[in-house]
Amino acid sequence: MAKLSSWGNYPLIEAKEFYTHEFEPLSDYIQSTETFIPRGNGRSYGDSALNGKVASMLGFNRILNFDVVRGELTAEAGVLFSDLLEVLVPKGFFLPVTPGTKFITLGGAIASNVHGKNHHKEGAFSNFVLELGLMTAQGQYIICSPTNHSDIFRQTIGGMGLTGVILWVRFRLKKIQSSYIKQVNHKAKNLGELLSLFESCNSSTYSVAWIDCQKGGKDLGRSILILGEHADLDELETTDQRNFPLKSHSNKHVSVPFHFPSGMLNRWTVSIFNHLYFHKEFQSSRSFLAHYDPFFYPLDKILHWNRIYGKKGFLQYQFVIPFEAGAEGLELILQKISASGFASFLAVLKTFGPSTSLESDISFPQKGYTLALDFPVSSGIFELLDELDQLVLNFGGRVYLTKDARMSPETFQKMYPLGFPTQPKFSSLQSQRLKLHI
Amino acid sequence: MKTALILGSNSDVGIASAHRFAKEGFDIYLATRNVNQSQKNLANDLAIRYQISCETFQFDALDTEVHPQFVENLPLIPDVVISVFGVLGDQEQASRNFKEAARVVNTNFLGNVSILGLFAEKFEAIGSGSIICISSVAGERGRKSNYIYGSSKAALTCYLSGLRAELSSFGVHVATVIPGFIKTKMIGDMQTPAPLTALPEEVGEAVYKAFSKKKSVIYVRGIWWLIMLIIKLIPENIFKKLNF
Numbered sequence: 302m303a304k305l306s307s308w309g310n311y312p313l314i315e316a317k318e319f320y321t322h323e324f325e326p327l328s329d330y331i332q333s334t335e336t337f338i339p340r341g342n343g344r345s346y347g348d349s350a351l352n353g354k355v356a357s358m359l360g361f362n363r364i365l366n367f368d369v370v371r372g373e374l375t376a377e378a379g380v381l382f383s384d385l386l387e388v389l390v391p392k393g394f395f396l397p398v399t400p401g402t403k404f405i406t407l408g409g410a411i412a413s414n415v416h417g418k419n420h421h422k423e424g425a426f427s428n429f430v431l432e433l434g435l436m437t438a439q440g441q442y443i444i445c446s447p448t449n450h451s452d453i454f455r456q457t458i459g460g461m462g463l464t465g466v467i468l469w470v471r472f473r474l475k476k477i478q479s480s481y482i483k484q485v486n487h488k489a490k491n492l493g494e495l496l497s498l499f500e501s502c503n504s505s506t507y508s509v510a511w512i513d514c515q516k517g518g519k520d521l522g523r524s525i526l527i528l529g530e531h532a533d534l535d536e537l538e539t540t541d542q543r544n545f546p547l548k549s550h551s552n553k554h555v556s557v558p559f560h561f562p563s564g565m566l567n568r569w570t571v572s573i574f575n576h577l578y579f580h581k582e583f584q585s586s587r588s589f590l591a592h593y594d595p596f597f598y599p600l601d602k603i604l605h606w607n608r609i610y611g612k613k614g615f616l617q618y619q620f621v622i623p624f625e626a627g628a629e630g631l632e633l634i635l636q637k638i639s640a641s642g643f644a645s646f647l648a649v650l651k652t653f654g655p656s657t658s659l660e661s662d663i664s665f666p667q668k669g670y671t672l673a674l675d676f677p678v679s680s681g682i683f684e685l686l687d688e689l690d691q692l693v694l695n696f697g698g699r700v701y702l703t704k705d706a707r708m709s710p711e712t713f714q715k716m717y718p719l720g721f722p723t724q725p726k727f728s729s730l731q732s733q734r735l736k737l738h739i
Numbered sequence: 740m741k742t743a744l745i746l747g748s749n750s751d752v753g754i755a756s757a758h759r760f761a762k763e764g765f766d767i768y769l770a771t772r773n774v775n776q777s778q779k780n781l782a783n784d785l786a787i788r789y790q791i792s793c794e795t796f797q798f799d800a801l802d803t804e805v806h807p808q809f810v811e812n813l814p815l816i817p818d819v820v821i822s823v824f825g826v827l828g829d830q831e832q833a834s835r836n837f838k839e840a841a842r843v844v845n846t847n848f849l850g851n852v853s854i855l856g857l858f859a860e861k862f863e864a865i866g867s868g869s870i871i872c873i874s875s876v877a878g879e880r881g882r883k884s885n886y887i888y889g890s891s892k893a894a895l896t897c898y899l900s901g902l903r904a905e906l907s908s909f910g911v912h913v914a915t916v917i918p919g920f921i922k923t924k925m926i927g928d929m930q931t932p933a934p935l936t937a938l939p940e941e942v943g944e945a946v947y948k949a950f951s952k953k954k955s956v957i958y959v960r961g962i963w964w965l966i967m968l969i970i971k972l973i974p975e976n977i978f979k980k981l982n983f
Contacts, residue, residue, distance in 0.1 A: 322754070323777045363777075363784035377780065388788055 305355065308607050309346040310560075310614030311678050311706055314730070316353055322360030324468075330356060331466060331726070332440040338729040339466045341406030342381060345413060346617040347706030348730035349461050356466065358408050364388060365469060373431065375471040378408025383550070383601075386593075390549040394474040395531070395593070397429040401649075403550070403598050408467040413703040414459030414664040416671075417597075418507035418529070421652040426472075427458045427660040434468035438726040442468070447659070456721070459664025461702055463723045463732055479546040481532040482507070482596040485588045492522025492635065496628055496670075499526065499652055506530050507596075512648040513575040514674065517639040521632065524650070525578075529596055538590055550594035556604035563611030563677065571644040610677045616706055618686055619665075619673035621653055622698035627670050630696040634689060638674065641685050645674040662719035665701040673704070683707055702731065710736040740791075744768040744817040746798060746854060747824025749778055752873065752921065755943030756821050757781070761789040763947070768817060770798035770809075771824075800824050800850030801842070810857045816865070819950055820858045822851055822872040825892075833887035840887050847891035852898055859902060862911040869912040871949050872899055873942070876919050876958075879967045882983060903955060914949035918942050918959040919966075935960060 305316040319330050319337070330337075337354035358379035366375040369392055376385065382396060383403040389395060400415045409415075411433065416425045432446035435457060445454035457464045487502075489495035495510055502508055507529035516523045537543045600606050607615070622630045631650075638645060655668045676682050690712045693700060699716035700708055713735040714720070725738045732738060743760040747753045748769035757767050767785055771778055774795045782793040798809055828843035855870055862868030877885055878892030896915055903913035920931040922938050937945075937959045945959040958964045973981070 323749075323775065325775070363780040364787045365780060365783050367787045384788075 307343045307345050307350050316355055318355050318357050320357045328440040336728050339462050341409035344405045346704040351730045372474045377469045378467040380407050387549045390480050391547050395477045397475045398426045402601055407470050411467055412462040414660050416666050418509045421654045425666050429473040431471045433470045436466040438724045456661045459661040463727045477531045478533045480548050480593050481590045482529040483532045484591040485528045487526040487586045489524045495522050495524045510650040514638055514645040514648045515572045554602050554604050557608040560608045560612045563613050613678040615675050615677045617675055617704035619701040619704045620693040620698050621669045621671040622696040623669040626696035634692055643676050647675050649673045663717050663721050740766055742766045742817040743819040746770050746822045751939035752942045753823045755939040756946045759943040759947045761785045761791050766791050767793040770796045772799045800846045803853040806853045816861050819869045828888055830885045843887050844891045848894040863909045866910045869950050871914045871946050873916050876963050876967050880970050912953050914954050915956045916945050916949050919963040
């Protein structure tokens with residue numbers, strides 16, 4: 302037994318982790334263990350990869366096939382996106398969809414059906430999955446695809462690891478000419494300005510906005526909208542870029558060596574940070590070439606950044622509400638947060654395109670605005686989030702399970718009414734809390 | 740193109756060493772008792788990641804009779820032979836059950852004597868080559884908790900020292916890599932003190948360093964050299980009463 306938590310450091314539980322890099326012991330473990338959850342690199346935030354027993358998939362980290370002609374990759378579930386990028390980028394390929402960290406596993410990307418800054422244009426990871434290998438509750442190995450075991454294939458993508466153990470995945474890649482991104486930053490004074498910027502820029506491949514949650518009144522929604530496009534060869538600027546157009550990321554980083562004292566991130570320190578961040582941008586818009594690493598993964602440079610929230614940990618809260626509810630809904634929610642006095646360090650707004658028939662009934666993305674917020678665990682925060690749940694529900698939205706550690710089963714059922722047929726063998730603290738196994 | 744052979748390639752240290760040498764552009768021969776799907780997947784992975792060629796071979800340290808055939812069947816004589824295989828055994832069983840003790844000693848010591856002897860002969864004949872072998876701090880003094888394993892590693896360390904002396908005049912390099920505790924990837928496993936515990940990747944790095952810097956003996960974590968020096972200096976009368 303050892304202490305185990307995911308990226309939010311909340312909850313922290315006692316767990317027994319099983320590790321192997323071989324198939325036979327894994328199959329034996331599945332058959333002989335009453336209930337457990339497969340786990341990748343622990344980058345989900347809440348309790349979706351936690352259980353008293355977890356099976357680490359990090360030993361299954363092998364790349365099985367890289368078809369540069371068809372632009373397809375097959376790899377085992379435990380491989381990290383950071384490792385894949387080192388192989389893909391020099392050959393002129395990129396991940397079709399990536400979240401804001403490259404330290405996730407491929408299996409985790411499937412289980413969470415991850416989305417990125419391009420969902421409004423290119424959809425979630427589910428749009429690129431061709432087939433996958435799965436070990437079921439009976440320890441049976443099956444290959445599923447849209448034509449083979451199609452129902453379990455669909456329920457696995459975004460299925461939070463509850464359908465079985467994902468062994469490997471074959472998926473389509475994106476072709477790139479360089480590893481650089483043409484980035485444009487736009488300043489928005491308030492929410493209205495931001496939403497109209499989003500609308501006028503919706504042809505951008507990548508878009509994301511950082512919102513200063515401390516601002517209320519006429520400054521509510523003060524933000525920076527960041528847009529990006531992959532740069533072609535003839536768009537590179539420096540000699541270094543032209544000489545090494547397909548350079549992958551470096552592994553240099555700094556680390557937060559210990560947990561900061563709880564309470565260090567409060568409304569005042571966060572205000573100062575946000576003020577500096579916002580005023581770093583002088584002009585109302587600015588364009589430049591950025592490497593993919595700082596563009597997609599700004600926080601990966603700081604290992605263990607989650608420690609700044611202290612030992613008690615933090616809660617991420619990400620929801621999506623339909624565009625129709627957009628301005629009114631976001632305004633109401635931001636006002637509520639600003640008035641509550643709880644400091645959210647990061648507030649990230651993106652847009653989603655429509656969901657598809659290729660993802661599970663508990664997969665998160667649906668057409669609309671999605672906002673992600675961080676809150677240090679402290680008294681009163683759970684009540685605030687319960688209130689936010691109600692607002693999100695009223696606007697016809699839902700909350701992302703990969704970041705959740707506290708939603709009630711009643712709320713969950715209203716947000717994901719189709720439910721989910723699942724076996725108790727694969728269960729997490731989250732799936733038990735949300736009563737997914739009755 | 741240079742080639743590295745990993746004996747015991749299904750262990751965490753074997754996998755880490757294979758990655759480290761492949762990263763430097765070595766072609767890799769993976770040798771293990773059971774060439775299963777995960778070994779084949781590892782071979783694919785190394786070839787794709789590092790754009791090298793990688794092959795798998797069946798190798799059983801205990802089956803010394805077929806060792807000469809194993810060496811002859813390799814497509815090429817490798818430039819580096821990395822021996823990381825070994826068994827810990829069950830001390831309680833091994834100290835009272837000769838069969839278990841023999842398994843530990845035959846694997847860790849005689850298995851190496853057999854296979855490394857064959858490569859020593861090849862390397863001596865061509866006047867080049869490197870042998871990197873993993874021994875253990877447990878081989879530096881017999882402790883009651885693991886002296887069967889410890890004595891197999893003591894014999895191995897002694898053998899490697901002699902082999903190094905014999906081969907050095909032929910331009911053949913022999914390195915002894917001595918890890919202390921190695922962290923398995925499993926949390927909640929035996930908890931060993933963090934400053935004394937190396938990750939498999941660190942051992943892989945030490946193996947590569949032993950090769951590239953032509954080291955004779957290398958401790959994976961330097962602190963172990965000091966610890967073992969002190970442990971070796973404890974008088975036997977006191978040592979026998981210590982409970983570790």
